[in-house]
Amino acid sequence: MDFSFSEEQTLLRNSVQGFLQDKYDFDTRRKIVATPEGWRRENWQQFAELGLLAAPFPEELGGFGGAIEAMIVMEEFGRHLVVEPYVETVVLAGGFLREGGSAAQKEEHIPGLIGGETVWTFAYAEPQGRYNLADLKTTAKKDGDGYTINGYKCVVVAAPWADKLIVSARTSGEQRDADGVSLFIVDKSAAGVSTRDYPTVDGRRASEITFENVKVGADALIGEEGKALPLIEKITDEAIAALSAEAIGCMKELNTATVDYCKQRKQFGVPIGKFQVLQHRMVDMFMAHEQSVSMTYMVNLKLAEGDAERTKAAAGAKVQIGKAGRFVGQEAVQLHGGMGMTDELSVGHYFKRLTMIDTQFGNVDYQLKRYSQAA
């Protein structure tokens, strides 16, 4: 039993921390979010140069690690509320290519991804589908050698920044069948792809995407036709593991800020941190964070297990961080009083991000059900 990090992993954390402390303080982040683009491509280049985009890939694909490396990066990103699309590009698209891609696809796409040249995202959600990854009206019909895609994807986070999309579509079966789901690589600039972009409440960007007779070649298909659902579940669980790490970074910062504030803020002649009712609240926040750290380690260590084991780990972690994130976020705002409500302080921004992490890839209710079904 050993929960310590290797020397290389500690170096990785130090290098992410160093960069973010220098280049991603809260004011800088605010400026990035306020730009028309909403992110900084030069940051992305820096991430590539620091090796962060390669971190979770195995050596044979040009990387040097796995899930734990992604976890380290994401926890630090959470502490700084980094908006750049690490989960979307590296964890999701990178995961699909690593796990399901052909040798040719890996060779074609992974170097550009790791090098920071191409930005990716995963277009999966549809308005009627809520969190069900198989509830798809988007179709891909066999068309000569390739496929023609028609459909609509909603709230595709990071799509405004992406060059390439991985799109889930139905190649056969009924709307919610497990069988008949396929994954395709689609250029965002391909004919028939139209996007409408908008900001999200947590300071990121997303798009609604319409696919109208979008033609892709046979080489766009990831894995076997109609058999993609298990792959999608596996890789979205990896995304859940990464989001859990981001969430514990957010919670850590909120707890530190709250304890500091309660030590400084005086009412009735004493620091409000002297009030027992608030002390116990902060202890509960501390425990919520610790329990979330545990679940985050657990899920990241179990991603390679069998489907049932992995599903339970991911669903369990998502439930834990969803509940803890809500509790820590709400209480951090409450204990900061009116100041916690302001846009000026970072507290509200962490709270918003934590709230959206709960929504992404299925909220507490959804994951609780998923856990029960896997158990």
Next chain:
Amino acid sequence: MDMSFSPDELAFRDEVREFIANNYPAELRKKTRGEMTKDEILTWHRILHKKGWVAPHWPVEYGGAGWDITQRYIWNEENARAETQALLPFGLSMVGPVIYNFGNEEQKKRFLPRILSAEDWWCQGYSEPGSGSDLASLRTRAVREGDHYIVNGSKTWTTLAQFADWMFCLVRTDPDAKKQEGISFLLIDMKTPGITVRPIITMDGAHEVNEVFLEDVKVPAENLIGEENKGWTYAKFLLGNERSGIAGVARSKKAIERLREIARSELVDGRPLLDTEDFRSKISELEIDLSALEVTELRTLAAESKGQGPGPEASILKIKGTEVQQRITELTMEAVGNYAMVYAPRREATGNEYVPGPDYAAGRSQEYFNMRKTSIYGGSNEIQHEIIAKAVLGL
């Protein structure tokens, strides 16, 4: 014991229901306060003023409707049912009753009609950067010089001060007295030189609250309410009123109805979200909390109509009322699923922004974020617990 309405009360209900149906402007129906102009915010107020119903709780001699507690309850229910815009409380519910209870004849004549007609927009100068929960520690200083006070200091969390003509303001007139005993209640014209209003943007992107800076602001001594250094008494009277209106039962009922509609439209595996057991029970639980709150409020109102209260029990209404309101917005945000992530632009925006998803989904998470303020304002819920602990339980 009887919880039903008398025939007279039912007739009254029909009368106000019909009036609202015939007179509430259709163009306001689709807007939230955040989307309204200053004029739009006041439209319903003006219509009610014309009818004589703008101040149901004020005595008739000051231009109120003179309704009893049951009638006022029915009135609130009917407004919530029709989803009318809530009237601004600063003049009607806050400073108005202070003026007719503690002000002199001159002040009553000067200010009350203009509150009723909405010619004056009031804001509340209570909290300060260093004085939130510990309000009595406030430091904004007023020094008497001849027939004026010279006011220096700053107020914060001042709701809609950007539109205000007047501010009722707690100031320290005796720095040497015990903290509650050196406070006075001053009415300040917002156009007086030396006043600066600075916006505070909240995390949902809204501009509701402000900081107000007062620098050598000259306030005529005739604007003092009651006696100098007795302001804390009036301030507490006002806070008691603020708490009794804060339960928001009728509006919460309507909000749950809307939540149900949304949950009926949202799908889970092809079935309405409302038909899933988890979500249904969550709404039921919320409704049960609200029922308990409703009857608790009715019990408080009944006691009040017999001349008791609102006592410290009003703190229950504040705590439970805000918990229910927060839970409603939380579940509503949950109900809209992925579209909760969309940022819906505010009033200040150009109006051309793209907001995807069903209409009912727009702005739901922002509403949730915004409603976190309710357990902080009006005396934080922690302070309300203190009040009950001390004043009710005698701890």
